Amino acid sequence: MAAFFPVNKFSTNGRWPSDYDNQAMMIPDQIDDMGGKSHQLEEDFACGYPGNHNCSHYLALSTLLQFNINNAGDPFKKSDHGLHSKKFEVGVLDWFARYWGIDKDEYWGYITNGGTESNFHGILLGRELLPNGILYTSEESHYSMFKIAKMYRMDSETIATLATGEMDCNDLRDKLLMNKDRPAIINVTIGTTFKGAFDDLDLVVHTLTHCGFSDNQFYIHCDAAISGFVVPFLKQVPKFTFKKPIGSLSISGHKFLGCPMPCGVLITRRIYINLISRNIEYIASFDTTIAGSRNGHSPIFMWYVLNLKGRKGLEQDVQRCLRNAQYLRHRLKKAGISSMLNEMSITVVFERPRTMSSFVTGNYSVYETWHMSL
16 A cells, blocks of 8 residues: 655645646655565565665664754764764764774774765775875776776776686786886775675785885775675684774675665774865864765664674674575575685675576566566
8 A cells, every 4th residue: 555645735836836746646656666676675586786675673763854964074073064963973983993903093984875985085095195006906896996096087907806706916916016116006895796705905915015015105995895794704704904004994884784875984094084184164074075965864874773783683694694695506506507606705696597487487577576686
């Protein structure tokens, strides 16, 4: 049944806009459609794009939608904006700082509008620190990296990958040696989009050192959008931590956590933020973020789910994802469908299905039934 939508409450100077009744009635239809698709994704057919569709627990926060919450400016500075959630934002940032091994007085960060903005900020810091630097990123990096290189007009080198999707550090070495006279800005991916591969951070650092790059000649950004919540619970995978020579680290909030709006987190070292910071009188704060106005709801939603689940709940989610990946790989093998699953990854790669009969019985297209990347 369609949700009630008060069409009669909306008017413009006492007159209805053209076709307004029809347009307004589209909203309850859209709500019904989204509800059906969300249930389908959550219960049966979510085996594609990364996203946690179990969002019903966020209904407890629905009353917040009556407020226009804006976290404009630096999260650690007071703002003239009346309604903000910066205390929640800093609480979330403190959680991630502990998670990634950097002391409270040594980090800076903010909650972004998603992984792409987080990557834009991380690479911006690297470029400002090393203006003549070359961006090195693997061919299986998130597409935002190539957009960043274009928009920032940075020289870049695309690094080949191994069959697993991991950055080929032999190719990285060769390209570093070709550009020894210029600093290196390197994107390390923690969970590639299509294969869920982890670039070997320790090997990347070793390669830089071997090629003669000192600590002040390189900057490493870690894109952990997909697997940033997975790696800390895997004993077999080297840790991504600020105890190692990385400059920034980013993660998505709407993927593994399942926040109902796109959001992400960027954490960097406090000493770097002065490279881009400037005082803005209009908002009585410092301009340190990519966006000006920022979603004030997402910090509360992230704070809520992190406290609701806790470290134990997150670990349970990770183990469930690992089991599901192993189960899917087993079922595909049993069905005679070739597939690949990297060790300790939650991403299964399999051949493109020609017909729906590969998965279910019925005359429906893959696009209509399965939530997958084709």
